[in-house]
Amino acid sequence: MQNLLVISALGDDRPGIVDELTQAVADCGCNVSESRMSVLGGEFAIILLLSGNWGAVAKLEAQLPKLQSQMGLLLTSKRTEQREFKRQMIAYEVEVVAMDHPGIVRDISGFFSSRQINIENLQTSNYAAAHTGAPMFAMQMNISIPADLSIGSLRGEFMDLCDELNLDAMLAPIK
Structure with missing residues (x-):
């Protein structure tokens, strides 16, 4: 054992x-x-x-x-202990790029948390925009979405949030 x-x-x-x-x-x-x-x-x-x-x-x-x-x-x-999976989950990847400002990680993690979606992996970084030098923020995360959740509704709500926060984002299944 x-x-x-x-x-x-x-x-x-x-x-x-x-x-x-x-x-x-x-x-x-x-x-x-x-x-x-x-x-x-x-x-x-x-x-x-x-x-x-x-x-x-x-x-x-x-x-x-x-x-x-x-x-x-x-x-x-x-x-x-070894992790036990109790529900059917679907692995998705999230990518976000935006002008850097406080609260992006909080806003995105809060969105998924409120829907009982687990963040499995999260990575963020900052960099300067190519031509302007403006401070940019990038985030990649892997999430586990319950199989009984409507992906279409989730994607729509997520994109609405990102539009509201002026974030470029992508939500796609992990292949």
Whole structure:
């Protein structure tokens, strides 16, 4: 039986963090099942879903304080279970591009939350517009839409919201 552990790490960005962290994971006999990594500002952030037998996961948990000190990272961990899907869901992708302004993530996440639609993955970035240099915002997210929800109605309501907020957006099934 596989045991699951989620570890998050945050610290100053430098080469070798992923190598050092995954080496410690492997040395304990655990496996990286899923991961998300990014550099945000000058900070490196990573979230790992690790799997292993009970002894391997316990060994890694015991080594986390030492790893935190050695690597100069803030480490947190939590045991978890395999995710259970209770309803039929359809995977969709959302893309939004707009002039940057506060509240875009809140407005879009609130729209989906109010309809009991789960955000599975979310990524945002800022960049300068090509010719004008205006501050731009881009967001990509994956959502799980309940199969019994009308996609046509959802798409219409979403596009109305985006028009109201002056956002260019796309809602499409993930293939």
